[in-house]
Amino acid sequence: MDSWIDISLPLNQQTAVWPGDTPFTYEVNWSKEESGSVNVGRITMSIHTGTHIDAPFHFDNDGKKVSELDVNVYIGKARIIHLPVPSSIGIEALTGVDLEGVSRLLIRTDVWPDRSVFPTAIPEIEPELASYLGDKGIRLLGLDLPSVDPIDSKELLSHHELTKHGIHILEGLVLDQIEPGDYELAALPLSLAEADGSPVRAVVKRL
Numbered sequence: 001m002d003s004w005i006d007i008s009l010p011l012n013q014q015t016a017v018w019p020g021d022t023p024f025t026y027e028v029n030w031s032k033e034e035s036g037s038v039n040v041g042r043i044t045m046s047i048h049t050g051t052h053i054d055a056p057f058h059f060d061n062d063g064k065k066v067s068e069l070d071v072n073v074y075i076g077k078a079r080i081i082h083l084p085v086p087s088s089i090g091i092e093a094l095t096g097v098d099l100e101g102v103s104r105l106l107i108r109t110d111v112w113p114d115r116s117v118f119p120t121a122i123p124e125i126e127p128e129l130a131s132y133l134g135d136k137g138i139r140l141l142g143l144d145l146p147s148v149d150p151i152d153s154k155e156l157l158s159h160h161e162l163t164k165h166g167i168h169i170l171e172g173l174v175l176d177q178i179e180p181g182d183y184e185l186a187a188l189p190l191s192l193a194e195a196d197g198s199p200v201r202a203v204v205k206r207l
């Protein structure tokens with residue numbers, strides 16, 4: 001029997017974060033000794049750490065917050081494809097990739113092997129890809145990269161274009177061991193009312 005496979009990045013003090021962003025911390029804020037009954041923990045983190053989804057509010061002040069996003073996008077059938085170490089990902093890279101009936105697409109690139117160090121450069125997701133994928137009916141794009149735009153991008157063009165074409169963004173997946181094919185995916189965000197994104201526990205199961 002196929003079981004669920006974890007494709008999320010473990011969160012701990014060593015988890016690499018966006019340069020200058022809040023490090024991940026977990027602490028027992030109220031110990032069993034202090035409370036007399038329970039350990040009560042507290043986490044501090046940037047939302048854009050590890051495996052997470054972006055809400056449009058991340059790059060658009062008028063964009064949707066996490067709790068306004070449709071949960072159906074983040075759970076269901078997904079196709080995983082492997083584009084080994086591409087310099088960029090555009091329409092050309094996807095020519096010949098069958099996307100018939102696919103609404104969730106996850107791309108394994110293998111460009112970030114040492115996840116304890118934040119990458120200085122990542123392949124560009126070409127903004128033109130957004131309309132191509134949107135026209136094919138894609139509603140979720142997931143990648144094993146920390147962003148769908150170059151690290152030094154200030155315009156976040158691909159984030160904007162993907163959103164414009166109805167495509168939700170899932171970043172920081174761990175797909176190293178995952179063979180291309182069709183899977184069941186669950187990567188649900190927390191119901192964060194005000195937030196610009198959410199960490200997710202992403203799992204897949206072979207169909």
Ligand SMILES: N[C@@H](CC(=O)c1ccccc1NC=O)C(=O)O
Pocket residue numbers: 018019020021046048054058146147148153154156171
């Ligand atoms: N767009 C990236 C995050 C990002 O751009 C970022 C995250 C934390 C601190 C600064 C960031 N961008 C700075 O230009 C993401 O979606 O995860």
Ligand SMILES: [Zn+2]
Pocket residue numbers: 047048052053054146171197
């Ligand atoms: Zn993000």
Ligand SMILES: [Zn+2]
Pocket residue numbers: 054146147148159169171
């Ligand atoms: Zn992003």
